[in-house]
Amino acid sequence: MFLDKFIQYIKFEKRYSPHTVSAYQSDLDQFLLFLNPPHTQPSVTGPADVTHHDIRNWMVQLMDDGVSARSVTRKIATLRKYFKFSLQEGDITANPTSRISAPKVPKYLPVVVDGDKLTGMLDGKMDGEFDKIFADDFEGTRDKLVIEMLFGTGMRLAELVGVKETDVDFYENTVKVLGKRNKQRIIPLNSELVQLLKRYIEVKKSEKINNNSLTLLVTNKGADVYPKLIYNTVHRYLSNISTQQKRSPHVLRHTFATSLLNKGADLNAIKELLGHANLSATQIYTHNSVERLKSIYKQAHPKG
Template sequence: MFLARFIQYIQFEKRYSPHTVSAYQSDLDQFMRFLNTPEETITHPSEITHYLIRNWMVSMMSDEITARSINRKIATLRKYFKFLLQEGIIGHNPASKIIAPKIPKNLPVVVEDAKLMQMLDSDDTFSHDFKGLRDKLVIEALFGTGMRLSELLGVKETDINVYEGTVKVLGKRNKQRIIPINNELKHLVAEYLELKKNQNFDNNSLTLIVTDKGADAYPKLVYLIVQKYLSHISTQNKKSPHVLRHTFATTLLNNGADLNAIKELLGHANLSATQIYTHNSVERLKSIYKQAHPKA
């Protein structure tokens, strides 16, 4: 079915991230398992019709798989069949006729920026040892730059220019961008790096965020740090690093930042991904109106 050839294409020619390649592989494996039953076996991609793809969609809906997940899997198929078409393996793209299910728009979950800043400014929130300073840097960096979890984990000490007040991050599709950092974050980074050096860790990792023993930080560690400290100021169920990214964007928008500037800071490929934050701002205006207007 030319799956290995396609995976090599997105891995080496398109240079997709390992996470994306793994997701494509998983989606295609699931689709092939659906197609090949004891009663019938598909031996060539040209045998796959849009009816079979639609049947797969119906099957996933019956299994209560979310519209967002189904859309991602259909996007994988589109990419796969487009590649086969370019290679002359098939004569048409059966996924081109597929209409993906609509994704319900959920407002980004945020925390109150005032409570977050109060927690960060408090002397009692974080311990004054390496672990406490590391935890504070994680929260400050996510809220102060809006970077993704994967981007934070990839930041090296050399990616931070304390003098210019910037940090270089590697985003999706290996796109680099420069994000400004505020004075408080600059001082925190300098203090953290000095304390990190004095720990005399065995591996001397140049990765910015490390574990208590000096190894490169991993996603679960950052999740636990964020959940721990957001629990001090929020009772909402969702307490993830992405909530701080949403809070960063919403705070900027509420304070008059240009939407295009926010798009660049977040590393979004197009403006439509950034526009979802305008809904949060509208809800905030409605709330203020209801509280302040006598006829509201």
């Protein structure tokens, strides 16, 4: 298939993460299915057969099917990268995406949870009362570590899944994270998180959870944790403190960044902690801070 060369390129030369490669593959397969519907004679056998009309028609169908503008924009970005590659390879003489304008994406503020409520849940104090949420067994300790790691470091779900025990430096109190495009960064750990990590590793050893890969987080049977397990864990525990629809690991990443900014942390420092490639990606959190200041102003100022 003519898409294979591009997939090999982003996988081995660009060294994109498996998650990113899978997303590119999915977008391209979906586009190809639109061009060559089942039970019909294929009309597109290579990138040179695709026109800007084909891409526009696909966009229209996606929008008609209720696909969000953000998702459509991402899919068009996939096509831009693919046809740019095809142009460089000499497979086409003109890029059909050059005549395509992606739909405007509405800007949304990052969704966060209440930091005080989250801290209360982790400390076992819900609404000022003692309320033990996490069990003392292996599963409870691991679940608490999942929440603490995401909230305490701001790492992405995929990054947390990939952390190994050897990535944790108990001498420097840091954790090494492998981010997007295999870029490593070092994140400091607070003292409570360090103690929880030590306790978790002890419980894992004492209960003889068998795991040969040395991955930090494992299932009850010792297998490597997988993204769905992490997502379900976060969603379940955040249900104790929030009724908002979004209760994902990325919400904890947003909460981490917003909390730091509200406490006066430098934006460039937050950028490095989050592993953003440029500052513009980090600046979105300033909007949450401005909204918080407006709220404080309205509550506290006589003419607010």
